Amino acid sequence: MNFEKGRPLDTSGREDREIRVYDMLDNLGIEYYRVDHAPANKMEACSEIDKVLGIRICKNLFLNNRQMTKFYLLMMPEDKPFHTREVSPQIHSARLSFGDEDHMVDLLDVHPGSVSILGLMNDREKRVQLLIDEDLLDLEYLGCHPCKNTSSLRIKTRDIIDTFLPAVDHNYIKIKITGD
Numbered sequence: 138m139n140f141e142k143g144r145p146l147d148t149s150g151r152e153d154r155e156i157r158v159y160d161m162l163d164n165l166g167i168e169y170y171r172v173d174h175a176p177a178n179k180m181e182a183c184s185e186i187d188k189v190l191g192i193r194i195c196k197n198l199f200l201n202n203r204q205m206t207k208f209y210l211l212m213m214p215e216d217k218p219f220h221t222r223e224v225s226p227q228i229h230s231a232r233l234s235f236g237d238e239d240h241m242v243d244l245l246d247v248h249p250g251s252v253s254i255l256g257l258m259n260d261r262e263k264r265v266q267l268l269i270d271e272d273l274l275d276l277e278y279l280g281c282h283p284c285k286n287t288s289s290l291r292i293k294t295r296d297i298i299d300t301f302l303p304a305v306d307h308n309y310i311k312i313k314i315t316g317d
Contacts, residue, residue: 187280193215208266245259
């Protein structure tokens with residue numbers, strides 16, 4: 138795995154959804170570093186990627202309420218366990234479950250294993266509410282996929298919060314996950 142600044146020089150063979158991420162980040166003037174790797178479908182596969190990028194990759198969970206009328210993207214540290222009973226009351230949702238692939242593709246244009254905050258650029262109808270664990274907001278950098286799990290990016294947290302989210306017209310709800 139090579140640590141590279143910015144987009145790949147050769148984009149042949151890469152999906153349009155990934156190229157659109159690079160285009161948007163470049164157009165916004167957001168600096169990012171990239172590592173290309175084998176598909177990282179599970180958090181365990183991210184430990185080596187973390188070392189190369191010098192960060193911790195976030196756990197990104199696509200969730201919905203019982204009625205499947207509200208959708209959420211939860212960003213949290215990878216070492217904290219997710220318990221719906223802890224998150225649901227903070228967002229006033231009776232019950233949360235993992236969203237299905239059809240909604241994931243329809244709303245964020247990503248497949249399981251590739252969910253990322255960067256997918257919010259594809260949520261033009263603003264149907265997905267971003268939830269961020271407060272511990273991530275203190276980090277200098279966030280790690281995420283460019284809507285494809287064969288690359289990972291290191292981006293300054295402030296650039297995501299102050300530049301990317303306003304550009305895609307999304308806000309976030311800060312939550313606290315204790316993992317208890």
